[in-house]
Amino acid sequence: MKILLISPATDAKKRTNKGLMMPQLALYILEGLTPREHNVTIIEEEAEKINLDLECDLVGISCMTANAMRAYELCREFKKRGKTVVLGGVHPTLLPDEALLHADSVVIGEAEGVWKTLLKDFEENHLQSKYHNPLPDLAEYVPKDFRKIIRKRLFRLFPIMTSRGCPYNCDFCCVSNLFGKKIRHVPVENIVRDIQESGARNFIFLDDNIIGHPAYARKLFRAIAPLKIKWVGQASISLLVNDDELMQLAADSGCKALFIGLESVCEEQIQAMHKAIKDIKNLENALAKIKKMGILIHASMVFGFDSDKKDVFDETLRFLMKNKVSTVSFNVLTPYPGTKVYEDLKRDQRLTTTDWRYYDHNTVVFKPKNMTPYELQIGKINARKKFYSLSSVFKRFFGNMYSPAIYFATNYGHMRQVRVEARRIAGIKTELFGE
Ligand code: SF4
Structure with a gap:
């Protein structure tokens, strides 16, 4: 399965000063939690343009409050293209019902303990509308592949x-x-x-x-x-x-x-x-x-x-x-x-x-x-x-x-x-x- 993970910009027309930015950790944790048989692409819109027609099966968007409107706009665009979209992050966690008006499913809170279940549910065609693991155990090691962003500078x-x-x-x-x-x-x-x-x-x-x-x-x-x-x-x-x-x-x-x-x-x-x-x-x-x-x-x-x-x-x-x-x-x-x-x-x-x-x-x-x-x-x-x-x-x-x-x-x-x-x-x- 091809999974596209996105961190939206607040304003899609602007790029932020890269010297003041850092990668969005949530996306790399999601990638690390994804079973190896799947293929993950990460796009951080503050630094890279999003190709809405990129071939993928599932789109995951993580957002805060300021970029929630852009996340909802992206949900509309991907859904128009027949994709299934999952929202997560700070804003969807605080307002999951609002997020569900735009996405097929919402991850409330942390992804550990629910992301693998969500992927399996999607593959088996019974994606739930909400996933929530209130206090996941952080003991398990989750790899984060920062090497490719270091290469891309x-x-x-x-x-x-x-x-x-x-x-x-x-x-x-x-x-x-x-x-x-x-x-x-x-x-x-x-x-x-x-x-x-x-x-x-x-x-x-x-x-x-x-x-x-x-x-x-x-x-x-x-x-x-x-x-x-x-x-x-x-x-x-x-x-x-x-x-x-x-x-x-x-x-x-x-x-x-x-x-x-x-x-x-x-x-x-x-x-x-x-x-x-x-x-x-x-x-x-x-x-x-x-x-x-x-x-x-x-x-x-x-x-x-x-x-x-x-x-x-x-x-x-x-x-x-x-x-x-x-x-x-x-x-x-x-x-x-x-x-x-x-x-x-x-x-x-x-x-x-x-x-x-x-x-x-x-x-x-x-x-x-x-x-x-x-x-x-x-x-x-x-x-x-x-x-x-x-x-x-x-x-x-x-x-x-x-x-x-x-x-x-x-x-x-x-x-x-x-x-x-x-x-x-x-x-x-x-x-x-x-x-
Ligand atoms: S609630 Fe905790 S994290 Fe938030 S400002 Fe207060 S001390 Fe800091």
Whole structure:
């Protein structure tokens, strides 16, 4: 059987800057779970054009919320061509009934434990409409064939995920709805095997918190240190800075940058989010400690909380510049379906659109409390512009001199994206903001 696996772009007409992209891990896990007698083709639309007439028996499409509309469009095109289409991923998991309006079958949650059954059912002509294995065991090794993308030079950073699940339930996050509240780990030996078999040198750990389970993290860092790789990942700042040994192990194992979800520099908001570090002074000390280890900091900031007033943009920039943060994702609060934020804003009739294409954490899709949607949108863009201005990049370099190549390469990538974003918002200004 010929199987086509697709990760759709958000906008089929645009290709993303490859330097900032990584392969969609879900597709490679599906390929690894597929019995050898089948033939799998993977297409990542952000990097490659999709041939809708490619010969295949079954099409699997994995999508998030922002690319769900494009996934539905592809479902229509493939079904028009007589193909059977299966949808999976974050958005179909949160809204399976919506996804079923477009596909023949939906995989809810993780593919382990259901993908082989689905393929067999399809071959035997009794495909079910939904497949769901709530808490699959991650102990079995699933090979991921990254070698062909290395040959095609499509991506420079390769994804690894060591765990799934989160015991918390933050208002704006749907991770525990997707993967459950219990943290499950992939055995460390399997992670080492993934790295060794990939042939790649640069990795991104996709875990929401790579040190969420400190004993596992210690074992992992010790096991990968001899592999001499470079990696970036996401970590809880409080857990890290309170454990000097763990921080040293992370650095020794090749950690070059950490994605830290600061979200806000407003103490009222920090406390509302139940962060372990609750005041700015301690936050600054924690950032300085990480930088001393030679690890770059990529901060994630979110604008649009109800506590945010119009001065939030300047305040945030002051903090980021003062602490010479290496790079930053400037996001707007996005009410992803399945989160409390979504339910609250919907109940209060504050959603301005339910066109999922705009649920991309870059576009304002709700009415903020203390400014207009357009003021929030422009404030976010201007903050990004100022942060990635040439003078800002050079000023911040003096706090990031330990990794000049990565610092300049990542800042340059972001600088290029600033213009792309400004143009995109100008194009949808009337439709979305009536301005
Ligand atoms: S934001 Fe992080 S800690 Fe909160 S629920 Fe999501 S993954 Fe868990």
